[in-house]
Amino acid sequence: MALAMGREALNEFLGRSFPQIAGQVRVETVDEDLLTARLVVDDRHLRPGGTVSGPSMFALADVAIYLAILARIGEVALAVTTNASVDFMRKPEAGRDLLAECRILKLGRLLAVGEVLIRAQGGQDPVARCSMTYAIPPKR
Amino acid sequence: MALAMGREALNEFLGRSFPQIAGQVRVETVDEDLLTARLVVDDRHLRPGGTVSGPSMFALADVAIYLAILARIGEVALAVTTNASVDFMRKPEAGRDLLAECRILKLGRLLAVGEVLIRAQGGQDPVARCSMTYAIPPKR
Amino acid sequence: MALAMGREALNEFLGRSFPQIAGQVRVETVDEDLLTARLVVDDRHLRPGGTVSGPSMFALADVAIYLAILARIGEVALAVTTNASVDFMRKPEAGRDLLAECRILKLGRLLAVGEVLIRAQGGQDPVARCSMTYAIPPKR
Amino acid sequence: MALAMGREALNEFLGRSFPQIAGQVRVETVDEDLLTARLVVDDRHLRPGGTVSGPSMFALADVAIYLAILARIGEVALAVTTNASVDFMRKPEAGRDLLAECRILKLGRLLAVGEVLIRAQGGQDPVARCSMTYAIPPKR
Numbered sequence: 001m002a003l004a005m006g007r008e009a010l011n012e013f014l015g016r017s018f019p020q021i022a023g024q025v026r027v028e029t030v031d032e033d034l035l036t037a038r039l040v041v042d043d044r045h046l047r048p049g050g051t052v053s054g055p056s057m058f059a060l061a062d063v064a065i066y067l068a069i070l071a072r073i074g075e076v077a078l079a080v081t082t083n084a085s086v087d088f089m090r091k092p093e094a095g096r097d098l099l100a101e102c103r104i105l106k107l108g109r110l111l112a113v114g115e116v117l118i119r120a121q122g123g124q125d126p127v128a129r130c131s132m133t134y135a136i137p138p139k140r
Numbered sequence: 141m142a143l144a145m146g147r148e149a150l151n152e153f154l155g156r157s158f159p160q161i162a163g164q165v166r167v168e169t170v171d172e173d174l175l176t177a178r179l180v181v182d183d184r185h186l187r188p189g190g191t192v193s194g195p196s197m198f199a200l201a202d203v204a205i206y207l208a209i210l211a212r213i214g215e216v217a218l219a220v221t222t223n224a225s226v227d228f229m230r231k232p233e234a235g236r237d238l239l240a241e242c243r244i245l246k247l248g249r250l251l252a253v254g255e256v257l258i259r260a261q262g263g264q265d266p267v268a269r270c271s272m273t274y275a276i277p278p279k280r
Numbered sequence: 281m282a283l284a285m286g287r288e289a290l291n292e293f294l295g296r297s298f299p300q301i302a303g304q305v306r307v308e309t310v311d312e313d314l315l316t317a318r319l320v321v322d323d324r325h326l327r328p329g330g331t332v333s334g335p336s337m338f339a340l341a342d343v344a345i346y347l348a349i350l351a352r353i354g355e356v357a358l359a360v361t362t363n364a365s366v367d368f369m370r371k372p373e374a375g376r377d378l379l380a381e382c383r384i385l386k387l388g389r390l391l392a393v394g395e396v397l398i399r400a401q402g403g404q405d406p407v408a409r410c411s412m413t414y415a416i417p418p419k420r
Numbered sequence: 421m422a423l424a425m426g427r428e429a430l431n432e433f434l435g436r437s438f439p440q441i442a443g444q445v446r447v448e449t450v451d452e453d454l455l456t457a458r459l460v461v462d463d464r465h466l467r468p469g470g471t472v473s474g475p476s477m478f479a480l481a482d483v484a485i486y487l488a489i490l491a492r493i494g495e496v497a498l499a500v501t502t503n504a505s506v507d508f509m510r511k512p513e514a515g516r517d518l519l520a521e522c523r524i525l526k527l528g529r530l531l532a533v534g535e536v537l538i539r540a541q542g543g544q545d546p547v548a549r550c551s552m553t554y555a556i557p558p559k560r
Contacts, residue, residue: 017188048157054221055199062194081194082391083363083413085225085505087533087551089526105537105546106509110390111362111415113507115549117525126525129535129551131507133363133413135391222531223503223553225365227393227411229386245397245406246369250530251502251555253367255409257385266385269395271367271409273503273553275531297468328437334501335479342474361474365505 004074006030010067013075018063025063028099035068039098050094057098057118058086061130064102065114069134072107076136079112083133092120092127110136144214146170150207153215158203165203168239175208178261179238190234197238197258198226201270204242205254209274212247216276219252223273232260232267250276284354286310290347293355298343305343308379315348319378330374337378337398338366341410344382345394349414352387356416359392363413372400372407390416424494426450430487433495438483445483448519455488458541459518470514477518477538478506481550484522485534489554492527496556499532503553512540512547530556 005013007027015022024045028036037060039045045056062081069079092098099119106113115131145153147167155162164185168176177200179185185196202221209219232238239259246253255271285293287307295302304325308316317340319325325336342361349359372378379399386393395411425433427447435442444465448456457480459465465476482501489499512518519539526533535551 054202055195058198059195081228083227085365087223088221089533105549113509129525225505229393245409253369269385334482335475338478339475361508363507367503368501
């Protein structure tokens with residue numbers, strides 16, 4: 001399956017459509033199997049103790065899966081998350097960016113399912129796992 | 141079960157320990173059965189089209205369940221979310237605060253489970269449903 | 281919203297379409313807000329120690345939500361579960377039937393979301409909580 | 421990490437402790453990274469249309485993750501599932517066994533998290549994805 005959007009097109013879309021998070025998240029690599037995205041961690045993402053907050057990890061997973069879907073079907077700005085499940089497994093070390101690896105498990109006509117493993121940069125063990133379902137608007 | 145912390149104590153704790161969200165979320169009511177919290181919606185929470193973003197609703201549910209646990213067991217700043225599942229069911233109307241109703245379904249020695257229904261102010265149908273598990277540190 | 285199917289019609293449908301579980305699960309009550317279903321516990325549902333197994337509780341929740349959807353939209357035998365999340369919170373006591381309380385939180389054109397609380401008969405605290413999404417076939 | 425139990429020990433444990441499903445599920449392979457388990461599909465697992473039921477897939481995922489944990493920590497018959505999330509993505513073709521690939525993402529002192537992809541034998545695309553959390557009894 002050829003990609004409809006590559007790394008630069010996805011980052012440009014992110015900057016244009018989601019200015020609030022565009023400076024915080026960027027796509028690092030994308031191919032037919034895998035999209036990787038980085039959360040550039042700063043004070044806004046931290047909780048007491050210096051660890052990255054759960055909602056920040058949720059936001060990273062959400063945008064990574066959204067962009068991985070767009071990479072395959074092109075700009076569909078109205079796809080919406082209908083369901084998410086997250087396991088927070090370890091506390092990420094302070095002072096490190098987070099890297100999300102995203103795979104699309106299903107790309108149906110109406111529903112897409114993706115999953116994400118999040119690691120702290122330089123770390124081996126995943127800090128969080130997330131799967132989400134997106135509803136895709138009928139006409140595309 | 142008598143409450144360990146009331147509304148004012150919870151809001152004071154929120155302001156002290158979570159300054160990044162303290163201006164955005166506040167506890168409205170709390171008793172033995174139910175905690176309600178409000179997300180004061182502003183531009184930071186919005187997505188294209190004026191709807192509140194998924195991560196903003198996740199953050200509201202997360203803090204509501206955390207505070208509902210603290211209301212029962214007192215300040216345990218190190219309780220951590222281990223698992224979350226969310227159903228996003230309707231788009232909240234733009235320009236309205238969100239209200240979260242939180243109930244604690246289990247308060248064990250090590251794990252607590254809470255669930256939240258989120259509605260837009262003045263709306264009947266829930267816009268999102270969320271359940272989360274928190275791990276409670278051994279000594280309390 | 282008037283119901284499309286009442287208790288007897290739902291139990292008759294269950295016996296006809298799902299003979300494998302028809303003897304184990306039955307609808308006790310149904311109205312616009314709430315459907316209650318009973319799992320008649322026997323040896324097939326038990327794990328070592330005499331507790332009801334997780335898959336048996338999953339099956340109870342699945343059929344309860346399915347029937348609560350049919351109660352509203354009529355026989356749609358091809359509706360399928362697309363997503364489920366379950367919290368197992370307490371071990372049900374041995375030798376008691378399980379009762380599922382099911383509410384439909386969303387009934388959209390394509391997707392329906394329901395949630396279930398499961399209690400052991402005579403018990404107060406819920407033993408499990410479950411939410412599921414069903415995809416509804418386009419033409420109905 | 422050396423395994424505490426290999427394939428034969430796991431299948432022997434299954435037959436001894438879970439006689440109700442022992443004839444239906446068996447471990448095919450196990451190593452440090454991956455456990456694969458097979459559901460030998462028969463009429464008990466089928467829904468109208470000949471597809472394998474959701475609860476049967478849930479049961480397969482549940483036992484696969486449980487056994488993958490035991491493979492690492494040895495017989496702990498009282499580990500219990502506390503949480504599960506499942507995405508049902510495609511209907512498995514009738515008349516084929518299901519194969520579950522299970523990986524343990526976290527093996528903590530108190531909580532373990534595993535995930536499973538389920539495929540129909542001979543199929544490429546996953547039919548379901550599941551993640552579960554197990555609570556491990558304190559003394560082991």
